[in-house]
Amino acid sequence: MTPISLEAMAASIPDGAMLAMPPDNSLPSVALAKALIRRGARGLRLVGVPISGFATDILIGAGCVSEVNTSAVTLGEAGFAPRFTEALKAGRITIRDATCPAMHTMLQAAEKGVPFMPLRGLIGSDILANRPDWRVVESPFPAPDGSVEKITLLPALHPDVAVFHAAMADSAGNVWVGRRRECATIAHASRRCLVTVERVVEGNFLEDERMTPGAINATYIEAVAVAERGAQPAALLDEYGFDTECVLAYARAAKTAEGFAEWCAEHVFGGQRAAAE
16 A cells, blocks of 8 residues: 555545544544644534543644543543633533443444444433433343343434554554554444554555454555654554643643634644644
């Protein structure tokens, strides 16, 4: 597989697309999020698997997002995601609230090719009142004591595009994500999968017993783009660590629209003036 440019990858994602992205501790493609901001993407519907973080917040701050389907949006130890919080209060984005197990369950249903999957633990919570697409039904199978219980059914979730960053791709188009298997889940569940990587190496991971368990088959990968340190400020496996100071500096700057615009101008547009919406 021949890599494409980062800008070409961003251009291939249409406005209004549903994007599935892993959290900050599991290979997010911050590089592609920045490229989408530079493209001026609009109306994106983000799926946090199972939570959302830095990449989601900068996309929201740049006015690229209309909806977020996730169990949380957070900057971790840096606190609340400031642009998400402001946009939510202002009513500029729609939130489809979920739980971490629910996000995984809906994607696993799509991965397995079934229309829905059951999940325990939701009945009795307030979240059901805000998710009319989730159905509480009587289980067709009795409990061990013979009683009839209720269970929640969650519909399969098919994102338009899965987006994440990997350490490397091989010349056959396979990508290596190590033990970050949620990336495999979203690749399987989504209609397309776009991956930024640190590098492309010769060979085929699927022919190497040590690499195969951490690889995602090229069958599921539409395109790769080389973006060195493309997950920063998030960590990337054993390649580089989490940049706490960068995230803290962002959290301070992004408390205001003006501060976010200045941060964006420097870190996304390379010194050009960016307007936060």
